[in-house]
Amino acid sequence: MGGTEYFWTDTSGAGHSNKNDFLFFFLFFLFILESYVAVVSPQDPVLHIGSNLTATCTLNPDLGLHAGNFYWTLNGIRLSSATYSLVSSNILSVNLHHLNGSRQKSGDNLVCHGADGQVLGGSCLYVATPPEKPVNLTCWSRNTKDLTCKWSPGGPGETHIRTKYTLKYKLRWYGREKEGENYSTGKQRYSCYVPRNLALFTPYEIWVEASNQLGSAISDITTLDILDIVTTDPPADIQVSRVGDLEDQLTVRWTSPPELKDILFQAKYQIRYRLEDSTEWKLVDDVGNQTSCRLAGLHPGTVYFVQVRCNPVGIYGSRKAGIWSDWSHPTAASTPSSGTSTCESKPSEQNSTLRRELKQFFGWVRKHAYGCSGMSIKLYDQWRVWLQKSHKTRNQVGKQYFSLFVSSNQSS
Numbered sequence: 001m002g003g004t005e006y007f008w009t010d011t012s013g014a015g016h017s018n019k020n021d022f023l024f025f026f027l028f029f030l031f032i033l034e035s036y037v038a039v040v041s042p043q044d045p046v047l048h049i050g051s052n053l054t055a056t057c058t059l060n061p062d063l064g065l066h067a068g069n070f071y072w073t074l075n076g077i078r079l080s081s082a083t084y085s086l087v088s089s090n091i092l093s094v095n096l097h098h099l100n101g102s103r104q105k106s107g108d109n110l111v112c113h114g115a116d117g118q119v120l121g122g123s124c125l126y127v128a129t130p131p132e133k134p135v136n137l138t139c140w141s142r143n144t145k146d147l148t149c150k151w152s153p154g155g156p157g158e159t160h161i162r163t164k165y166t167l168k169y170k171l172r173w174y175g176r177e178k179e180g181e182n183y184s185t186g187k188q189r190y191s192c193y194v195p196r197n198l199a200l201f202t203p204y205e206i207w208v209e210a211s212n213q214l215g216s217a218i219s220d221i222t223t224l225d226i227l228d229i230v231t232t233d234p235p236a237d238i239q240v241s242r243v244g245d246l247e248d249q250l251t252v253r254w255t256s257p258p259e260l261k262d263i264l265f266q267a268k269y270q271i272r273y274r275l276e277d278s279t280e281w282k283l284v285d286d287v288g289n290q291t292s293c294r295l296a297g298l299h300p301g302t303v304y305f306v307q308v309r310c311n312p313v314g315i316y317g318s319r320k321a322g323i324w325s326d327w328s329h330p331t332a333a334s335t336p337s338s339g340t341s342t343c344e345s346k347p348s349e350q351n352s353t354l355r356r357e358l359k360q361f362f363g364w365v366r367k368h369a370y371g372c373s374g375m376s377i378k379l380y381d382q383w384r385v386w387l388q389k390s391h392k393t394r395n396q397v398g399k400q401y402f403s404l405f406v407s408s409n410q411s412s
Contacts, residue, residue, distance in 0.1 A: 205222070
């Protein structure tokens with residue numbers, strides 16, 4: 001009594017305000033009881049898949065309506081009259097058997113209608129299964145500053161009714177239990193981000209709780225140290241450049257992730273590259289701790305896309321390997337062109353090229369040799385060296401000229 005008397009005499013005015021609210025809702029409730037058309041019972045039941053349900057629509061007897069003229073719908077679809085039972089002149093029931101999972105997370109709408117289709121009353125049915133234990137809980141820390149965890153639902157997840165997932169964590173030997181607050185949505189919905197206030201050099205216990213209106217389930221507890229699950233930002237300042245005039249090589253250079261400059265660690269890197277018009281990447285896995293690498297065996301005159309990623313090893317002496325970072329943004333570069341065509345010439349074009357090159361050869365001979373007696377294989381080799389320097393021939397063409405040259409010497 002003393003508590004009640006104190007409440008109503010609260011000098012702050014809060015007690016009088018609460019009293020007025022109570023009276024308002026009480027009068028509103030009496031108004032609803034006196035003015036209702038019909039009441040559907042049970043209201044918003046939560047049921048397991050496969051359950052049976054009997055619902056009743058009770059009419060206000062003062063309205064003078066007869067329940068035998070009414071009908072039921074479920075999610076807008078009229079139910080068969082064979083499922084109805086007229087309990088009395090103002091009560092109509094419906095029997096539902098072997099219910100399937102709810103089609104919508106907000107509940108399936110079971111509605112009682114008047115003869116003219118008027119909605120008299122309704123209820124939401126939540127038909128589902130309790131959540132299963134979440135699985136595949138994995139976590140990582142970017143630059144030791146935060147924590148991100150993801151998991152998979154143990155079963156259908158939120159197929160029928162909404163299931164709430166909560167990430168919980170605490171220091172293993174002391175500290176209170178905490179809950180994650182920043183949950184992802186969309187395709188990454190089963191993940192949580194903890195942005196700050198994490199302890200180093202102390203293991204955490206982490207788990208996920210799943211709950212809905214039918215029950216709850218808890219994942220296995222994962223024990224981890226932040227230093228053992230570190231990943232970095234991708235390497236920065238990726239530069240890809242040519243190696244002089246070498247047609248089959250490119251040099252890749254980068255800088256270590258700047259966020260880790262104050263952390264004791266060793267890094268190892270990977271490079272991957274692909275042709276401009278290809279989706280297949282080639283991986284270079286033996287880069288080690290260096291911040292440059294030369295790619296060889298490339299195609300001349302070709303555009304390549306290159307990416308680099310980092311794995312921090314031995315953060316503050318941790319014996320476990322870190323987690324690979326994301327790949328850097330692609331950087332494009334092209335190898336020098338060889339100056340030769342990869343297309344095959346037509347026979348007429350080959351003959352024209354042969355005549356032109358022969359004319360060029362004999363013109364060179366007249367300039368550098370003294371009469372036909374000076375023509376020899378050594379002379380031919382000298383011409384080949386000169387021609388290669390001017391980038392105007394291919395080995396195959398040279399072999400054709402060599403055979404013509406030898407036959408000319410023999411006939412001479």
